[in-house]
Amino acid sequence: MTTLLFTDVHLIDPEAGAVTHGALLVKDGVIAGHGAELSVPEDAQVIDGHGKYLAPGIVDIGVKVCEPGERHKESFKSAGQAAAAGGVTTMVTRPDTAPAIDSPETLEFVTRRANEVAPVNVVPMAALTKGRQGREMTEIGFLLDAGAVAFTDCDHVISDNKVLSRALSYARSLNALVMGHPQDPGLSEGAAVTSGKFASLRGLPAVSPMAERMGIDRDIALLEMTGAKYHFDQITTARALPALERAKKNGLDVTAGTSIHHLTLNEFDVADYRTFFKVKPPLRSEDDRIAIVEALRHGLIDTISSFHTPQDEESKRLPYEEAASGAVGLETLLPAALRLYHSGDLTLPQLFRAMALNPAKRFGLPGGRLGNGAPADLVLFDPDAPFILDRFTLHSKSKNTPFDGQRMQGKVLATYVGGVAVFGGN
Amino acid sequence: MTFTQKHLLGIEPLHPSEITAVMDLADQYVALNRREVKRSDALAGLTQINMFFENSTRTQASFELAGMRLGADVMNMAMQASSIKKGETLIDTALTLNAMHPDLLVVRHPHSGAVDLLAQKVNCAVLNAGDGRHEHPTQALLDALTIRRAKGRLHRLNIAICGDIAHSRVARSNLILLGKMENRVRLVGPPTLMPAQIDQFGVEVYHDMEEGLKDVDVVMMLRLQKERMDGGFIPSEREYYHRYGLDAEKLAVAKPDAIVMHPGPMNRGVEIDGTIADDINRSVIQEQVEMGVAVRMAAMDLLARNLRDARAGKEVMA
Numbered sequence: 006m007t008t009l010l011f012t013d014v015h016l017i018d019p020e021a022g023a024v025t026h027g028a029l030l031v032k033d034g035v036i037a038g039h040g041a042e043l044s045v046p047e048d049a050q051v052i053d054g055h056g057k058y059l060a061p062g063i064v065d066i067g068v069k070v071c072e073p074g075e076r077h078k079e080s081f082k083s084a085g086q087a088a089a090a091g092g093v094t095t096m097v098t099r100p101d102t103a104p105a106i107d108s109p110e111t112l113e114f115v116t117r118r119a120n121e122v123a124p125v126n127v128v129p130m131a132a133l134t135k136g137r138q139g140r141e142m143t144e145i146g147f148l149l150d151a152g153a154v155a156f157t158d159c160d161h162v163i164s165d166n167k168v169l170s171r172a173l174s175y176a177r178s179l180n181a182l183v184m185g186h187p188q189d190p191g192l193s194e195g196a197a198v199t200s201g202k203f204a205s206l207r208g209l210p211a212v213s214p215m216a217e218r219m220g221i222d223r224d225i226a227l228l229e230m231t232g233a234k235y236h237f238d239q240i241t242t243a244r245a246l247p248a249l250e251r252a253k254k255n256g257l258d259v260t261a262g263t264s265i266h267h268l269t270l271n272e273f274d275v276a277d278y279r280t281f282f283k284v285k286p287p288l289r290s291e292d293d294r295i296a297i298v299e300a301l302r303h304g305l306i307d308t309i310s311s312f313h314t315p316q317d318e319e320s321k322r323l324p325y326e327e328a329a330s331g332a333v334g335l336e337t338l339l340p341a342a343l344r345l346y347h348s349g350d351l352t353l354p355q356l357f358r359a360m361a362l363n364p365a366k367r368f369g370l371p372g373g374r375l376g377n378g379a380p381a382d383l384v385l386f387d388p389d390a391p392f393i394l395d396r397f398t399l400h401s402k403s404k405n406t407p408f409d410g411q412r413m414q415g416k417v418l419a420t421y422v423g424g425v426a427v428f429g430g431n
Numbered sequence: 432m433t434f435t436q437k438h439l440l441g442i443e444p445l446h447p448s449e450i451t452a453v454m455d456l457a458d459q460y461v462a463l464n465r466r467e468v469k470r471s472d473a474l475a476g477l478t479q480i481n482m483f484f485e486n487s488t489r490t491q492a493s494f495e496l497a498g499m500r501l502g503a504d505v506m507n508m509a510m511q512a513s514s515i516k517k518g519e520t521l522i523d524t525a526l527t528l529n530a531m532h533p534d535l536l537v538v539r540h541p542h543s544g545a546v547d548l549l550a551q552k553v554n555c556a557v558l559n560a561g562d563g564r565h566e567h568p569t570q571a572l573l574d575a576l577t578i579r580r581a582k583g584r585l586h587r588l589n590i591a592i593c594g595d596i597a598h599s600r601v602a603r604s605n606l607i608l609l610g611k612m613e614n615r616v617r618l619v620g621p622p623t624l625m626p627a628q629i630d631q632f633g634v635e636v637y638h639d640m641e642e643g644l645k646d647v648d649v650v651m652m653l654r655l656q657k658e659r660m661d662g663g664f665i666p667s668e669r670e671y672y673h674r675y676g677l678d679a680e681k682l683a684v685a686k687p688d689a690i691v692m693h694p695g696p697m698n699r700g701v702e703i704d705g706t707i708a709d710d711i712n713r714s715v716i717q718e719q720v721e722m723g724v725a726v727r728m729a730a731m732d733l734l735a736r737n738l739r740d741a742r743a744g745k746e747v748m749a
Contacts (some may be wrong), residue, residue: 200627205603205625205627206443207543208565208566209564214664277544278543278547278548324544324545326519326544327542
């Protein structure tokens with residue numbers, strides 16, 4: 006393997022919480038040293054960073070790749086290319102495919118397909134219950150052996166507390182991570198937007214933000230009961246935060262994430278029924294958005310993900326209530342997150358702690374760091390480069406991004422996985 | 432300022448002077464409709480298609496009559512029985528119809544925003560005849576005209592809208608219109624039938640009928656839809672009638688000359704007492720139906736003028 010030397014780069018080290026100017030050495034696919042006083046091997050390929058920024062590659066939790074079932078919406082190849090173009094070096098994939106990834110056999114299919122065609126790391130999650138039906142737990146042990154890094158029924162909330170408590174207890178015995186979607190299923194049924202002035206004006210079926218708080222309260226009670234290792238996929242409302250804070254203080258093994266869309270958009274962006282802004286849970290009020298940004302800054306919320314959810318034109322070109330939920334996000338995660346940097350809300354190390362270090366740590370993955378011995382999964386980017394997003398330039402098969410036509414700042418120059426350039430780099 | 436809209440999708444985009452323009456023209460059509468020969472050629476040669484994705488007798492008949500009296504070729508499409516049952520999407524239906532070169536498209540749809548979506552895909556004037564819980568602009572305009580004719584003005588009135596506000600597009604369009612025209616709007620009904628944060632719309636919210644009706648000039652009752660009664664929104668029909676049904680006793684706290692309105696069809700004995708509805712000194716429910724035809728004639732006439740101007744390449748004055 007070759008040796009790479011990045012020179013004249015700003016290194017974003019989320020572990021140290023610092024940005025330093027210097028160089029970084031990569032040997033045999035792992036990081037072998039940094040600083041200004043590196044001794045440069047003879048055979049090193051030198052990459053002049055021209056003062057741009059080098060950070061650990063993004064670890065995106067909860068990416069939906071529509072294999073098996075709906076490959077016309079997204080395949081491992083197209084999602085992998087989108088990830089590489091977006092600086093995402095590891096995709097943690099969701100099991101809400103058709104059929105659901107709920108058996109070692111389907112999981113092996115996914116792993117094989119991913120290894121064949123995706124240029125970035127792919128680690129799969131598996132369903133917690135069979136068919137995501139909320140009735141019987143999956144073969145958690147076998148699935149762990151087959152490579153599942155976490156268990157989740159995604160947006161299907163397991164409403165039967167007995168089923169969920171048993172699944173959590175069983176997962177606990179195997180030290181398996183469970184990811185849950187905090188939401189009261191009764192209150193949120195049929196909802197297209199968050200209740201409030203906007204929903205009332207548009208006459209759309211709405212869910213109270215309290216449904217998230219009820220979901221988190223219920224889950225926390227079950228975690229106290231079972232001691233399971235748990236990650237809330239998306240916390241999006243201010244009212245859910247005190248419960249999360251208490252659970253962490255009480256020593257429960259719990260972490261929480263949020264989505265880039267809830268961090269950078271609010272309910273009013275839906276405007277005249279723009280279905281590309283329909284996500285699940287629905288976009289929240291501006292007060293909620295600000296509270297979530299604040300919670301990220303204080304580390305109460307641990308991770309930021311894109312919740313990449315490809316939907317074809319047909320499923321979005323419908324009246325708002327009938328349109329499918331979800332937005333693609335692999336390629337827009339970094340420039341959208343940089344809005345929070347440019348606005349002064351979060352620093353670059355804070356952003357990469359939430360997008361790389363924390364998700365890698367929580368999901369037991371080696372990336373997310375710049376320390377010696379870490380895999381050379383890296384993204385070289387210019388945080389200031391401006392552009393207007395044209396959705397048809399995205400690598401994803403589906404183009405359902407809410408950022409279409411918007412002004413963005415921040416371009417990926419090159420993405421490396423294990424020291425090999427998978428995007429740019431020439 | 433004249434009426435500059437390309438479509439009539441809701442009250443929200445309208446300027447107060449545009450609302451007045453529709454009402455002024457509608458007044459002329461009221462006079463026409465009372466003549467023996469009810470004919471104009473304002474829409475002569477134009478094709479009007481009524482697409483109702485949701486059952487309606489009254490509104491559809493009103494639009495049909497309005498188009499016919501203005502000389503348009505009117506076609507009704509019962510969308511419930513048609514291709515949507517075969518899986519055709521709304522946009523495909525719109526494009527198919529668009530290829531037949533209609534000039535005015537009147538659309539009712541059970542989903543909020545569906546008419547906006549359709550309007551983006553066609554190149555004719557679209558009138559929203561009710562979309563989900565969003566808006567029903569011609570109903571609000573006909574209510575406004577009814578009030579203006581009964582009260583002599585459409586500003587500085589105390590108006591109570593009562594009943595199922597949450598599920599009512601009529602209530603939404605009305606409260607926006609009445610607010611734009613600088614009236615005091617009160618919403619009266621049980622909290623389960625109030626939309627979230629509705630108090631932020633510049634209205635006063637009451638859960639008690641007699642408090643809400645005190646000294647109002649206009650009492651606007653809404654229809655309680657039968658399907659709401661099974662949804663756990665109210666305990667029972669009889670308790671609803673007792674607490675929120677309009678009867679002589681509750682009406683007594685309103686101004687002595689207060690008028691009573693209802694968009695129809697009425698549930699007598701659920702939201703309104705039959706004798707109140709029939710009281711010709713108080714109820715303007717029949718006038719509302721009459722104004723409905725005139726307002727729809729006016730709205731279609733104004734939209735058709737803008738359509739012709741746009742086709743002739745003229746800029747519609749903004």
